[in-house]
Amino acid sequence: MPVDLLIRNAHVLTQDASRPMATSLLIHDGKILDVDPDPALAGHARQTIDAAGTTIVPGFNDVHAHSVWFGLGLMEANAGAAASLEELYEIVAEAAAGKAPDEWVVASGFSPLLFDGRQPDRHRLDTAAGGRPVWIKHSSGHACTLNGAALELVAARADLGAPIEGGLVVMGDDGLPTGLLEENAMRLVQDILLPYPLETIERALDLATSHYLSEGLTSVTDAGIAGGWIGYSPREFSAYLNARDKGLLSVRMQPMLVMDALHEVPGHADDPASRTLDAGIRTGLGDDWLRLGPVKIFSDGSLLGSTAYMTEDYVGCTHNHGYLQMDADQLRASALAAYRAGWAIAMHAIGDHAVDHAIAIITEAQEKFGLNAQPNRIEHGGVVRPDQLDRIANAGIVLVPQPHFITEFGDGMARLLGPKRTAWSYPGKSLLERGVTLPGSSDRPVSNGRPLDVMQSFVERLTPSGEVYGPHERITATEALAAYTTGSAAATGSGHIKGRLAPGYLADLVFLDQDPTAVEPSNISATRVLATMVGGQIRFGAENLPAPARPADLEPALSGKETP
Structure with missing residues (x-):
């Protein structure tokens, strides 16, 4: 019976205790058919990749991430690039340039811990944004900072001095809001700007999951969607379905709904x-x-x-x-x-x-x-x-x-x-x-x-x-x-089908330029992802691998004969 693909001449770290190391994988219908298969069976592969000693491991699986949040961050101003509060004001000013007078400036990735806890000044943010409302999302996801213009919009809808269960509007020594909103207090601004259109969420998923492939990720769990202060729309799961139908979901996903949903x-x-x-x-x-x-x-x-x-x-x-x-x-x-x-x-x-x-x-x-x-x-x-x-x-x-x-x-x-x-x-x-x-x-x-x-x-x-x-x-x-x-x-409850390169498991795997378990600890991160396969299909880095060969081109190698 013809099979889809043979990967040979590889250094495979299978993560299967019964066969921890291998040199070849036989893949069919999106799954691992055999490991180190018999040459007679391998000879039926429609295509073959000679890995030339490349290290292969199962696809990486991040069980706690936030893909929509990450994808939106790729679309918003990067507050995380600021090395000082002055640089943050410059980033806000650049993002505000060309926007309408009442259009929001949104920046992501600010971490006050890197600034010894110091927060941006609401008045300096007003100046940088030219009076436009500013929403700075902290990298922790548990706080955000607003400027004076944004606080005025929030105050028109809610009492900023009222107690908030599980949250806090931080006040300054002058008794006025500093702009810092903690935990559930973030809903005050989210109630104005959310929900996002589904197409925006789909675009964020496209950007995020495409990036994941370049890092060898083949599965990701999104820890909280569709509600609370971490969701972007009550219909958020629909965006995942839409993204999948449109071919925009590049890796396997396991979304968690928040309790509020x-x-x-x-x-x-x-x-x-x-x-x-x-x-x-x-x-x-x-x-x-x-x-x-x-x-x-x-x-x-x-x-x-x-x-x-x-x-x-x-x-x-x-x-x-x-x-x-x-x-x-x-x-x-x-x-x-x-x-x-x-x-x-x-x-x-x-x-x-x-x-x-x-x-x-x-x-x-x-x-x-x-x-x-x-x-x-x-x-x-x-x-x-x-x-x-x-x-x-x-x-x-x-x-x-x-x-x-x-x-x-x-x-x-x-x-x-x-x-x-x-x-x-x-x-x-x-x-x-x-x-x-x-x-x-x-x-x-x-x-x-x-x-x-x-x-x-x-x-x-x-x-x-x-x-x-x-x-x-x-x-x-x-x-x-x-x-x-x-x-x-x-x-994630998928140990019967993911995480190993063994017969019956999903053909999700990563080609690496070195064995990360055989280098100095300081060099693990220097390992380069050459290509990523999901379900038997190379979805990233095909140009980094030899072009698949036809069976006839490999008959001498498969039979053990010398190539003339």
Whole structure:
């Protein structure tokens, strides 16, 4: 029987314990048909690629990113490029040039942690934008900054001095808003500018997923769409479907709906009350290309913004240990109602006090209603005490840390946490030692999402100043590669079909110019992605590989005869 493709003469790191190394792969109908196949079977391949010793690994899988947010950032002014507040004002001025007098200036990627917590001045932003309203999205996703013109528009619709559950409009010493909005307070500006048109969201997905291919990503989980302060439209999942239908979705996607998108759905009197979508739609709906993931539930805020919920105060911030984004009883009740309806839980919890709540809620859900088909997860784990790690392991919960936060923000995080909590921050090795699934993730665009860069962060854990952040949590390059392949597949409930190059698994793979597990840790990120294959099709970098040959051209090589 003819088969689609043979890749031969490769250095294949299969991530399959039964055959960890191989030299050839036989691919048919988008899946791996055989590994190191019999020459007689290989000879039936319609096309063959001679990899010439190139390293091949399973496609990378980022289990916590924000693709629409990332794609929109590629369309907006880049506040992350500013090395000073003066440069930020220049970026805003450049973005404002040519806009209508009442048109909004939107910039993304600002991180106050890189400026010792300093914020842009609302009046300087007014001047830079020529009186136009300015919306600066922070890289953490948990805060934003408005200028005076934008605050006036918000104040016309809402009382800026009124308390906001799970959020804060920061006031200055003069009793006036500084322009900084934290957590749920961001909805004040989002209520003006959202929802985005579906075509805009589709364009963002196109830009984001096309970029992913260049980094070897073949699967991505988007951690929160369709509601809350992180969604861009109540119809956001439709944009994913539209993008797929139009050929704009370049990688496999697993979107998580936020809890706000769910609601009470009536049923038979004998059915338990549940929080879900109309028709009972829940986690798992879809196929291998686009499938609904867990429900995303925010419990606390951001370590970068000092709003993550801690049991102790932040260093140098008396009486500030962060806060929950909703009442604790409401958090528990809504999570249990969604789980009862069939939604796996992915609970955002960064501070150790929030992690306590997450463990308790997920454990109760599993004990009352059994395990979900997809694993339950705690997103981030910015500070996780050793006793919490034990409880996570015992409950079979997946913890999803982002080690590249250390590379980008580690010095600032260490100052806020102090030595004891820094040692508990964004664990790696401690999870593996306890048998907890360790996946690969970035939280892009909060942080750089290139998998090979994140793998190096897993291994080195170096802050921007070169300090080692929690040295006992370092893992090996082999373990880091496993995190981005088998670990991520397990975390997303797809370990039976992703993460390995083995018969029956999806033919999602990456061609690399070197073996990232065989180089010095400081050189892991220097590994170059030559090409990316999704479902047996080269979708990036075809020009970097030899043109596929016909079977007749390879008969001597396949039979072991010398080529004349």
